[in-house]
Amino acid sequence: MMNILLLLVLAAVTCHGRRLSIDEMIVSASKVSALDYLTDPGGNILLHDMDMVLKFDQWQRLNGIDKSRKKRKAIREMRYRWTEKKIPYKMAKDVFQTNDLAEIKKAMDEWSNYTCIRFVEATSETNHVYFDDASGCYSYVGMVGGTQTIGLAGGCRYKGVIAHEIGHAVGFHHEQNRPDRDNHVRIIRENIPENLFYNFKKYDSAAVNNYNVAYDYGSIMHYGGRAFSLNGELTIQTLDSADQGRIGNRDGLSFSDIKLANLMYSCHEMCDSSIQCPSHGFLGKDCKCYCPGDPVMPCGAETGIEGVTKAPTTTAPVTAPPCENLNEYCQAWADAGLCGDHQYLQLYCKKACDLCEKVTKTTVKPTQAPCLDEKEHCGFWQQQGYCTGEFESFMKAHCKKSCNYCNLLTGSDSKRGSGGAQVDGDDKNGSGRIPTGLWAFVSSFVLLCVTLLPTTL
Incomplete structure (x- = not known):
């Protein structure tokens, strides 16, 4: 049995002998062949950028549709922080094995050891996170109110991935979408499917606070160099090639992750205000100054060099990976004839879909983005009537073709549909696990896979 478990672990964190980046681990854990979808219209929930659960008003504010966002910025920053620096949590019953629980604990300990954020078992707390099985890896951003699920499919149950999802719950966004990212990385558009380019949109500087x-190449929140790659080539290229292998860290928190959390939650608020730390350091919960180390060390310590953050011990490969399947369900989906209809398979199941030689890195990009559907299920949403009413702004940005907006938009407007990223949001009714009823058309693929896959190892 132990040998079988070891093989499963190795299969989840490697592919053809190479270690997967954080985004590849998230992709490989998915049980559905969709990159994003709209679900629970009553609750206005979207899954975006592989693992971000957003409320519809979050998307609106990030894209400048909420005109009051600047006035409310200070309120938002505090409203969605966990009160008393405490994150109450519950575990789904009869879901996690002993080793799964150990990985979750290691991820929580990593956050609490280096910051003032505490994890406590929820008793009567209304606001809490709920670790549960899911169709993939995902989390809400910040404290949105009520029960908010951190979804962990079997392939997500490793410390690094869990720490990444907890990071979202703490209030972190993806590093590669920061407003200042162009000073550090180049997004190579020709290697990204046109209708998925919105995943690389820079955040509105008025909506996030760094x-x-x-900027940190080694952040646990930074995707790897081939995220959403059409052809296996780089989509995120570091300006300094020496840093290329650092992005996609899936091992643990970096110095900057730790520093940001300490600042976000004012971990130093009980310390003497006269204490001054070096500009690259921060004042910790114990009122001592910490500087970059492995991942941190006391400033001035003789055991390291101040100002130098140690690169992750495992990094994403710089060379192009072989043609491969990143999901255990790839062959079953391909056998069911889904390759032509689902872009997820075209990106992450190239071997099963026989696309290894058919996609080249010389993909031609038009000078102006065409009027098209940017999300996989625009046709379904159009049939549900989302082109008008409450979701009209979202559909105009992402589903121009299905909603017949193409002839109504000017040339400048037709380029506008690249929105969609994460930002703190509110939820008056609370928020638990993603409902399944209204995206059964997606989750039905899971049942199909179960039918097609063998029942024994």
């Missing part, structure tokens, strides 16, 4: 923490 607390003057430097």
Whole structure:
């Protein structure tokens, strides 16, 4: 049995002998062949960018549709922080094995050891996170109110992935979408499917606060260099090639992750205000100054070099990976004839879909983005009547073709549909696991896979 478990672990964190980046691990854990979808219209929930659960008003504010966002910025920053620096949590019953629980604990300990954020078992707390099985890896951003699920499919149950999802719950966004990212990385558009380019949209500087923490290639929140790659080539290229292998860290928190969390939650608020730390350091919960180390060390310590953050011990490969399947369900989906209809398979199941030689890195990009559907299920949403009413702004940005907006938009407007990223939001009714009823058309693929896959190892 132990040998079988070891093989499963190795299969989840490697592919053809190479270690997967954080985004590849999230992709490989998915049980549905969709990159994003709209679900629960009554609750206005969207799954975006592989693992971000957003409320519809979050998307609106990030894209400038909420005109009051600047006035409410200070309120938003505090409203969605966990009160008393405490995150109550519950575990779904009869879901996680002993080793799964150990990985979750290691991820929580990593956050609490380096910051003032505490994880406590929920008793009567209304606001809490709920670790549960899911169709993939996902989390809400910040404290949105009520029960908010951190979804962990079997392939998500490793410390690094769990720490990443907890990071979203703490209030972190993806590093590669920061407003200042162009000073550090180049997004290679020709290697990205046109209708998925919105995943690389820079965040609105009025909607996020980086607390003057430097851009961090080693952040647990930074995707790898081939995220959403059409052809296996780089989509995120570091300006300094020496840093290319650092992005996609899936091992643990970096120095900057730790520094940002300490600033976000004012971990130093009980310390003497006269204490001054070096500009690249921060004042910790114990009122001591910490500087970059492995991942941190006391400033001035003789055991390391101040100002140098140690690169992750495992990194995403710089060379192009072989043609491969990143999901255990790829062959079953391909056998069911889904390759032509689902872009997820075209990106992450190239081997099963026989696309290894058919996609080249010389993909031609038009000078102006065409009027098209940017999301996989626009046709379904159009049939549900989402082109008008409450979801009209979302559909105009992402589903121009299905909603017949193409002839109504000017040339400048037709380029506008690249929105969609994460930002703190509110939820008056609370928020638990993603409902399944209204995206059964997606989750039905799971049942199909179960039918097609063998029942024994």
